[in-house]
Amino acid sequence: MIIASLFILFLPLLAFLIQIFWGRRLPRQGDFVAIAAVGGTLVIALGMLLAILLKFDPGFQREAAFEWVNLGAFQIKLGFLIDNITVIMLVVVALISTMSHIYSTRYMGGDPLYSRYFAYLGLFTFSMNGIVLANNLLSLYIFWELVGVSSYLLIGFWFQKDSAADAGKKAFLTNRVGDLGFFIGIMLFFTAMGSFNYQDIFNGVANGQLSGIMLTLAGLGLFCGAVGKSAQVPLHIWLPDAMEGPTPVSALIHAATMVAAGVYMLVRLFPIMTPDVLIIIAYVGGFTALFAATIAITQNDIKRVLAYSTLSQLGYMVMAVGTGAYTAGFFHLVTHAMFKASLFYGAGSVIYAMHNALHKLNDHETDAQDMRNMGGFKSRMPITYWTMVVATLAISGVPFLSGFISKDAILAGTLAFAGHSPQHFLVPFFGFTAAMITPFYMLRLIYLTFHNEPRQTHIYIKIVESPRAMTVPMIVLSSLTFFAFYTLPQFNPFAGNGWFTSLVTAQDSLVTGFAVVSAHEFAEQVHHNHTLAMILSVSLAGLGILFSWLFYLKRKLSADAWAQRSGFIYRWSFHKYYIDEIYDRFIYQPFLRLTDKVGYTDWDLYDQKFIDGFGRVSEKLARLSGTIDWEGLDKMIVNGIGRFFQRSGQSLRQAQTGRLQNYLLFALLAIIVILIIQVL
Amino acid sequence: MAEITFWLLALFTIASAVIVVTSRQLIYSAVALLFSFIGVAGLYIYLWADFIGVVQIMIYIGGITILILFGIMLTNKITSVRISHTSVQRRIAAGGLTVLLGLLITMIIKTPWYLVAASEPTQTVESIGKMLLIDYLLPFEVVSILLLGALIGAATLARRGR
Amino acid sequence: MDQLQTYLIIGAVLFCLGLYGVITRRNAIAILMGVELILNSANVNFVAFARFGGMNMSGQIFALFVIIMAAAEAAVALAIIINIYHLYHSINVDEPSELKL
Numbered sequence: 001m002i003i004a005s006l007f008i009l010f011l012p013l014l015a016f017l018i019q020i021f022w023g024r025r026l027p028r029q030g031d032f033v034a035i036a037a038v039g040g041t042l043v044i045a046l047g048m049l050l051a052i053l054l055k056f057d058p059g060f061q062r063e064a065a066f067e068w069v070n071l072g073a074f075q076i077k078l079g080f081l082i083d084n085i086t087v088i089m090l091v092v093v094a095l096i097s098t099m100s101h102i103y104s105t106r107y108m109g110g111d112p113l114y115s116r117y118f119a120y121l122g123l124f125t126f127s128m129n130g131i132v133l134a135n136n137l138l139s140l141y142i143f144w145e146l147v148g149v150s151s152y153l154l155i156g157f158w159f160q161k162d163s164a165a166d167a168g169k170k171a172f173l174t175n176r177v178g179d180l181g182f183f184i185g186i187m188l189f190f191t192a193m194g195s196f197n198y199q200d201i202f203n204g205v206a207n208g209q210l211s212g213i214m215l216t217l218a219g220l221g222l223f224c225g226a227v228g229k230s231a232q233v234p235l236h237i238w239l240p241d242a243m244e245g246p247t248p249v250s251a252l253i254h255a256a257t258m259v260a261a262g263v264y265m266l267v268r269l270f271p272i273m274t275p276d277v278l279i280i281i282a283y284v285g286g287f288t289a290l291f292a293a294t295i296a297i298t299q300n301d302i303k304r305v306l307a308y309s310t311l312s313q314l315g316y317m318v319m320a321v322g323t324g325a326y327t328a329g330f331f332h333l334v335t336h337a338m339f340k341a342s343l344f345y346g347a348g349s350v351i352y353a354m355h356n357a358l359h360k361l362n363d364h365e366t367d368a369q370d371m372r373n374m375g376g377f378k379s380r381m382p383i384t385y386w387t388m389v390v391a392t393l394a395i396s397g398v399p400f401l402s403g404f405i406s407k408d409a410i411l412a413g414t415l416a417f418a419g420h421s422p423q424h425f426l427v428p429f430f431g432f433t434a435a436m437i438t439p440f441y442m443l444r445l446i447y448l449t450f451h452n453e454p455r456q457t458h459i460y461i462k463i464v465e466s467p468r469a470m471t472v473p474m475i476v477l478s479s480l481t482f483f484a485f486y487t488l489p490q491f492n493p494f495a496g497n498g499w500f501t502s503l504v505t506a507q508d509s510l511v512t513g514f515a516v517v518s519a520h521e522f523a524e525q526v527h528h529n530h531t532l533a534m535i536l537s538v539s540l541a542g543l544g545i546l547f548s549w550l551f552y553l554k555r556k557l558s559a560d561a562w563a564q565r566s567g568f569i570y571r572w573s574f575h576k577y578y579i580d581e582i583y584d585r586f587i588y589q590p591f592l593r594l595t596d597k598v599g600y601t602d603w604d605l606y607d608q609k610f611i612d613g614f615g616r617v618s619e620k621l622a623r624l625s626g627t628i629d630w631e632g633l634d635k636m637i638v639n640g641i642g643r644f645f646q647r648s649g650q651s652l653r654q655a656q657t658g659r660l661q662n663y664l665l666f667a668l669l670a671i672i673v674i675l676i677i678q679v680l
Numbered sequence: 681m682a683e684i685t686f687w688l689l690a691l692f693t694i695a696s697a698v699i700v701v702t703s704r705q706l707i708y709s710a711v712a713l714l715f716s717f718i719g720v721a722g723l724y725i726y727l728w729a730d731f732i733g734v735v736q737i738m739i740y741i742g743g744i745t746i747l748i749l750f751g752i753m754l755t756n757k758i759t760s761v762r763i764s765h766t767s768v769q770r771r772i773a774a775g776g777l778t779v780l781l782g783l784l785i786t787m788i789i790k791t792p793w794y795l796v797a798a799s800e801p802t803q804t805v806e807s808i809g810k811m812l813l814i815d816y817l818l819p820f821e822v823v824s825i826l827l828l829g830a831l832i833g834a835a836t837l838a839r840r841g842r
Numbered sequence: 843m844d845q846l847q848t849y850l851i852i853g854a855v856l857f858c859l860g861l862y863g864v865i866t867r868r869n870a871i872a873i874l875m876g877v878e879l880i881l882n883s884a885n886v887n888f889v890a891f892a893r894f895g896g897m898n899m900s901g902q903i904f905a906l907f908v909i910i911m912a913a914a915e916a917a918v919a920l921a922i923i924i925n926i927y928h929l930y931h932s933i934n935v936d937e938p939s940e941l942k943l
Contacts, residue, residue: 661865720882
């Protein structure tokens with residue numbers, strides 16, 4: 001297992017190195033190297049999956065570590081932790097990564113930086129596998145940042161476009177905000193336990209080495225990291241912009257794997273989260289689920305709709321962790337990875353077709369991603385259409401598909417949560433409302449793109465189905481939305497029990513005094529609420545589907561009229577609640593103004609008003625006393641002081657020139673001050 | 681006698697260093713730097729480090745000073761013999777550094793140094809060679825890679841933009 | 843005042859002079875010379891400790907490595923300076939000051 005996981009980790013890195021150094025010189029720019037490497041990881045990962053299925057042991061665990069730093073009292077060990085969750089996640093990453101590689105051979109074909117693109121994909125796969133395999137917070141953090149870097153590189157892959165370069169920067173910087181909290185959290189654990197290892201931290205929490213408010217703070221720190229990486233409110237702003245990257249990248253990184261890393265981390269570390277942290281997690285997740293869903297309704301860019309739908313689904317997973325149904329959250333992570341990647345591939349296929357059509361028409365103005373330029377593509381792109389429909393039904397929570405069972409498990413979890421703490425009734429409310437909106441906007445996407453009469457006939461007649469390298473990944477992933485893949489050997493589409501639920505079982509919280517409920521009791525409550533959740537979610541999803549059908553397929557209700565009637569709500573949603581504008585107004589601008597103010601204070605206020613003013617006041621005082629006292633002496637001393645301040649003001653003013661040598665001088669003076677303090 | 685030459689050497693080194701940092705002409709500074717390096721090499725020999733002294737002469741005087749002279753020639757018109765250069769913030773820096781120097785000297789004098797009586801080694805080159813290839817083999821190799829990198833880097837940097 | 847302290851004081855004086863050059867000079871090459879003086883002062887300290895402080899040969903080897911680094915640093919720094927000269931036609935460090943607001 002450990003050896004196999006070493007291969008899984010390092011094969012993509014090897015591919016990255018080969019691609020980055022020799023990629024351009026290899027035949028086909030070396031894409032086969034990358035595909036062979038990730039294909040190899042997929043084979044190994046499937047082998048590991050088979051192994052754990054044969055063992056069928058919920059407590060299966062393997063760990064291996066090596067010593068990285070040893071300074072006597074201070075040791076850091078890095079290593080792998082492999083259990084059922086790890087293996088399932090590895091399969092997900094390897095599968096989606098392989099599919100994205102295959103898909104990219106056509107989608108990115110002819111790009112001038114083709115080989116570098118595959119190199120970046122390899123780097124990403126390596127780092128993502130690192131996150132999955134880590135057995136300690138330190139290597140988790142290292143790979144976490146590596147994932148951020150490769151995401152930055154891939155979002156800004158078309159860096160000639162300003163919007164793409166900006167989106168990359170935005171994603172990276174927004175993630176940094178979350179990572180700051182994450183790092184603080186990690187360090188809080190490290191100072192308390194003296195170890196980064198998960199098991200040591202679990203033991204430490206169980207023994208009460210870190211408890212109470214500090215444990216809550218540390219947990220919140222970790223959650224900050226998840227908020228950044230999994231794009232929860234308020235750090236969600238980067239994910240929609242990240243759609244500037246190539247579509248297979250959006251499918252792999254910004255839908256299926258990287259953004260799920262935050263959820264994966266929370267799932268791993270669930271047992272050490274205090275109840276307070278969990279409640280915050282539940283609210284943030286639930287709010288994100290609803291909030292993003294309401295934005296998705298009004299977007300016109302096909303990829304942005306999917307981006308907001310991803311936000312909403314990630315919100316579901318985070319909410320599931322918060323309510324305690326964290327295995328359900330992980331379940332949803334896996335099923336969501338399949339259907340959302342499939343949806344992105346579908347969208348990419350449409351965009352690819354649009355691009356080619358526009359290219360033939362010599363049209364560089366029309367937006368290839370705007371759904372208002374589409375319509376009626378169903379007959380032109382049947383494979384894309386059917387795979388997207390299946391994936392859409394899966395995300396909507398229609399029975400017999402994977403999304404139904406996983407979403408159902410989460411919703412039952414929220415009901416159970418509200419059952420034992422009724423004051424938090426808002427959490428299931430968020431969940432169920434989002435469950436109603438999801439099918440509405442997803443079917444809106446399908447109807448606008450594929451149904452009715454084409455809006456731009458001249459484009460429509462040039463649209464053709466995408467090549468096989470792109471349709472095969474779509475077919476594979478959309479067929480993986482069939483429920484039986486997750487419930488075997490059981491075959492009950494409504495219960496959702498099967499190998500997955502048997503292998504991934506909830507652990508009890510290790511926090512001392514976690515008075516709420518044990519994992520077992522919670523599972524009981526979930527079981528009680530199962531039927532209710534199912535009925536509610538199916539009927540709400542049906543309602544969403546019905547409205548979408550009336551609005552966008554049958555046109556019985558006019559979407560425009562309703563948008564008019566809803567007034568500011570529509571505007572808010574269309575402008576994403578003005579979050580970017582609010583940040584600009586209340587964070588970026590004030591910050592810039594603050595720096596301006598500091599500069600102003602230093603230059604104009606301090607220098608001219610205060611110091612010169614001091615000089616002037618001294619001068620006046622001197623004149624005043626000059627009538628009484630001997631003029632000369634007075635003038636010399638008082639004016640001397642004034643001049644001294646004037647001069648030091650001027651030299652201070654010089655100090656702000658941005659010259660390195662001035663700063664060096666200040667460093668020198670500071671050192672002198674420190675030395676004097678030391679000597680005295 | 682040894683005492684007197686030592687003090688002369690020290691004075692020579694420091695006086696040259698003063699010229700390096702105060703002279704208004706770049707060429708004078710460079711030449712004074714050369715003399716300062718020679719003085720330091722002499723100090724090494726007083727400290728029983730003859731090998732380091734030789735290395736100092738070879739690399740600093742034979743290499744770096746020449747490199748700096750080349751730098752001056754390449755970045756100024758060769759015809760202008762008097763390449764002057766000005767200084768900034770002299771007074772405040774001089775004041776600050778005098779204070780710093782005073783503090784350093786106080787500390788050096790006040791600190792009870794841990795001294796070990798040693799006898800003069802007979803074979804410095806041999807023991808340095810052994811240590812380099814046994815105890816310090818890894819740094820030695822790393823440094824050789826660093827030198828290679830600096831070589832390539834300097835060449836590419838200086839070539840660009842032509 | 844014993845011999846070790848004499849050497850340390852010489853090192854300190856060289857250090858302060860070098861720092862003075864780095865802080866006050868406007869010409870990049872002159873700043874580089876200041877840096878070289880600072881490196882030399884550190885080397886004097888290393889070798890002095892090797893002689894008196896029981897550091898033995900290790901101190902000398904440190905000095906050796908410092909000299910090697912200084913050579914590499916001077917080469918790269920001069921290459922950069924020449925590049926700057928081609929770009930700005932001046933090697934006064936305060937002219938190409940992109941840090942300035």
